[in-house]
Amino acid sequence: MGDQPQVVTGLFQTWFSEHLFCPLTGVWFWLAVLASILAFCGVLAVLQKLNSAARRRLTVVCTFLAGLFYSLDFFCPERWDPVQGYVQPLGNFLLVLSGFSIGLGIINLVMVHGRRLARGGGGAINSVAFFLGFLGMLVFGLLAQPVEDGATRVSFATGVFEVLFRGLLNSLDATTFALLGFFIVTAAYRAFRIRTVEAGLMTVVAFLVMLGQVPAGQALTAWIPEDHALALLRIENIQNWLLTVPNTAAARGILFGSAVGGFALSLRVWLSLEQGSYFREM
Amino acid sequence: MDSLLRFLVRLRQIDRRVIAALTLLCLAVPLKVPLPLKMVPLPATKKLKTTIDELPPGKLVVITCDWEAGTKGECEPLTTTVMDYLMRQNRPFAIVSFAQQGAKLGQQVAFKLAAKHQKEYGRDWINWGYKPNYDKTLLAMMTDLPGTIKEDINGTPVAQLTLMQGVRTLKDVGMLYNVAGSGLLDMYIQFCSGDITLAQACTAVMGPERYPYLQSGQIKGLLVGLGGAAQFEQLTEFKDEFGNPRGKGLQRMGSQSLGHLLVMFLIVIGNLAVWAEKRVGAAPPPVAGEEG
Numbered sequence: 331m332g333d334q335p336q337v338v339t340g341l342f343q344t345w346f347s348e349h350l351f352c353p354l355t356g357v358w359f360w361l362a363v364l365a366s367i368l369a370f371c372g373v374l375a376v377l378q379k380l381n382s383a384a385r386r387r388l389t390v391v392c393t394f395l396a397g398l399f400y401s402l403d404f405f406c407p408e409r410w411d412p413v414q415g416y417v418q419p420l421g422n423f424l425l426v427l428s429g430f431s432i433g434l435g436i437i438n439l440v441m442v443h444g445r446r447l448a449r450g451g452g453g454a455i456n457s458v459a460f461f462l463g464f465l466g467m468l469v470f471g472l473l474a475q476p477v478e479d480g481a482t483r484v485s486f487a488t489g490v491f492e493v494l495f496r497g498l499l500n501s502l503d504a505t506t507f508a509l510l511g512f513f514i515v516t517a518a519y520r521a522f523r524i525r526t527v528e529a530g531l532m533t534v535v536a537f538l539v540m541l542g543q544v545p546a547g548q549a550l551t552a553w554i555p556e557d558h559a560l561a562l563l564r565i566e567n568i569q570n571w572l573l574t575v576p577n578t579a580a581a582r583g584i585l586f587g588s589a590v591g592g593f594a595l596s597l598r599v600w601l602s603l604e605q606g607s608y609f610r611e612m
Numbered sequence: 613m614d615s616l617l618r619f620l621v622r623l624r625q626i627d628r629r630v631i632a633a634l635t636l637l638c639l640a641v642p643l644k645v646p647l648p649l650k651m652v653p654l655p656a657t658k659k660l661k662t663t664i665d666e667l668p669p670g671k672l673v674v675i676t677c678d679w680e681a682g683t684k685g686e687c688e689p690l691t692t693t694v695m696d697y698l699m700r701q702n703r704p705f706a707i708v709s710f711a712q713q714g715a716k717l718g719q720q721v722a723f724k725l726a727a728k729h730q731k732e733y734g735r736d737w738i739n740w741g742y743k744p745n746y747d748k749t750l751l752a753m754m755t756d757l758p759g760t761i762k763e764d765i766n767g768t769p770v771a772q773l774t775l776m777q778g779v780r781t782l783k784d785v786g787m788l789y790n791v792a793g794s795g796l797l798d799m800y801i802q803f804c805s806g807d808i809t810l811a812q813a814c815t816a817v818m819g820p821e822r823y824p825y826l827q828s829g830q831i832k833g834l835l836v837g838l839g840g841a842a843q844f845e846q847l848t849e850f851k852d853e854f855g856n857p858r859g860k861g862l863q864r865m866g867s868q869s870l871g872h873l874l875v876m877f878l879i880v881i882g883n884l885a886v887w888a889e890k891r892v893g894a895a896p897p898p899v900a901g902e903e904g
Contacts, residue, residue, distance in 0.1 A: 421752040425760075428745040476766040500681035500713060507682030511871070515635045516628050519878035523886060537876055543816065543839045545649035546869035556652075566652045573823055574655075582824040 343415045351419070390602040397600035439464070466494055535572060542569025620888035623881045631878065638874045642866025646858065649865050653843040656826055660811050660833025661847055663787065664697065667809075671786025672779055673698055673705040676800075677718035680711050683793030683815050689841035689861040690813035691791045692721050696859075697848045699729040699736070704775050706785075707739040708761075710746035710796060715739060715765055718791075728853045734773045741765035746796060750803050753782045783807045787832075797822065797831070805830050813840060838864050 354362050380388070399420070402413050443457035473487035484492070524530050541547025542565045551564040561567060598604045667673070675695065679687035698705050707722060709715040719739050731737060740761045743749045752760040757779055758771045770776050779785065787809040790800055797812055804810060809832050814822055816837025825831045835844055841861030844850075850859040 418752065418755040421748060421755065422759075424748045425745060425752060428748055432744070495713075495716070500684075500717075503681035503713070504684055508685075511639065512632050512635055515871075515875055515878060516631050518875045519626065519631055519882045522879045522882060524883050533879065540872045540876065543837065544869040544872050545647075545651050545842075545865050546873060548652050549649075564652075566654060570654050573820060574827065577820045578823040578827050581821050585821075585824060 339415045341412050393600060393602055397596075436464075463494075466490070470494060538565065539569050539572055542566045542572075614892075617888040617892050620881075620884050621892055622885075624885035624889065634874060635871070638870035639867045642870055643864070645866075646863060647866035647869070649862065649869065651839065651842045651846045651862065651865065653847045654840075656823075656834040656836070657840055657843040657847060659826070660694075660835060660844065661697075663809060663811055663832040664694075664701065664703070667703065667786040669702075670704065672775065672784070673703055674782070674785050674788045675705050675707050675718065676788065676790045676792075676796075677707055677709040677714035678711045678796050679717070679791055679793035680713040681717065684717065685864070686815045686838050686841070687791050687793050687813070688717070688721060689838060689845075689859060689864065690835050691718055692725065693841050693844045693848065693850055693859055693861060694789055694791075694813070694835075695722060696725050696729075696850055697844070699725055699731050700848075702736075703786075704735075705737050706775070707737070709742045710744075710749070711794065712742055715742040719765065724853075734768075734775060736775070738770070738773055738775050739765040740770065747799055747803075750782075750799060754803060754807070755781055757781050757784070787811060789813070792818065795821075797825065801825060801830050838868055 377385070377388075399413055399416070403411060403417055406412065406414075408414065439460070443460045447454050447457040447461070470487050470491040473485075474491035475485060475488050477484055477488060477492065522533075524533055541550065548564075548566050551566075554560050554564050556564070562571075595604075664673075675691065677687075677691060679691075695705065707715060707718040709718060722737055722739070725731070726733065726737065733739075741764060743761075749760060758776060761770050764770055764773065782788070782804065785808060788800065788804060789811045790797060791813045793815055795818065797814070800810055810830065811833035812822060812825075812831050813835035814837075816839065819834075819836035819840075822831070822834055822836070826834045835841060838861055841859070842865045843861075845859040845861045849857065850862075851857050852859060
């Protein structure tokens, strides 16, 4: 613990770190920012000029390179991994990129609700609620200060944020989820019908697991000593066996199935074999 | 016999408001009138305790509070009981969350326990706060932890905190204990398994999917639902701030016990009513809330 992890330097990484990705200060920093903005605008202008076939080819190449990067990092032995040194910088870059996606989401939400608000009508009140919630959380969240537990005096902004976050968001979330309990009980009574042998078997197993999960159920077989030969019949042991043997086998089967499906889908996306609407529209 | 069958048929028409009231009673009353209940710890719970006990002294434990207020009923006791045990064992821990409300909810739990055990923030525990983009953040934490976290929930640079000395990547921590109200375990296994000791606590509904990972050794301990919290409390002899041997897990087991019994009772009478209906040859009631 404490030693810097040994990372193999990536291809051209030293050159990049010495000539391109090095800290700048003063005028050079602002010139670099300006150059980056100009380069970005230039790339955007070139992308706009491309026809749909060229854009598709560009997307295919970028997708393949991105997939290849992590494949190389995963499959190459550590000593010969040509991209290992880039994993961390790329991770930081992706974090920044994800920040932009949150911004895009906000812009989209504001546009959708702004249009609805401008049109008026029945749903406009929901858009008002969105703007109030969004701006309230944004403004007071930025102004709020950390609160020590048991603090008696907080600033106005912190107080409003605590009311919005703890008083409103937490409570609404908990209330919505709590309604599920009532729904489950009603559904169990009205919809759970034992019409087949399989359904009967499932009901018996469900009852055993439910009983084994609670003390009231465990108490039913608590008279069997834990070290007795018949302890296997204690309800918590039956529950444990059901969960760790038949359930594990079934869950693993499902996991394998979904993993193979996910692998196939990943390959199709990586190699751009997926013929989804994204490619058709371009 | 005929009157019994007709009585059973009538049971199919219990009003949903009656069922809601019964549910409310079964869940609320035991919270005020605690039932004298005991839990038998299962092997998955015992394994978590063994894993914690075998950690080298002073190693940082990371608690990921990936839960929100919706699953607070289960996840709060699951967080509390393990945090309490870590504090009693003088094991430092860090809270982090990939769910928006998780970091603050976890902090509330930690503050109460810190006051109970006289533990100091920054020396005995720390809160890294909420981190968005879980996959990319976790990937970055595996290579540069202070650089990724940067500041704790109070805005203090984590590199300045005593607790973070010598922790450069997530691989330097002793154990990662994930309390989840969502299915993020796959991500931890994908990015961290093999480098870090993983353990999990999850809501009861997610439990069955987690057992394969426990059997394969990819997670070294599993607490499932409120029952898991109650078992861990019993196993570690949890005591509240007044010295009573009842944590929130055990307290709430009364409600869960009655809730489970009510569900089973309603399933049985619902099916008996349908069976009786067939025997009597009565027409089914006019969609008596069949929609649930």
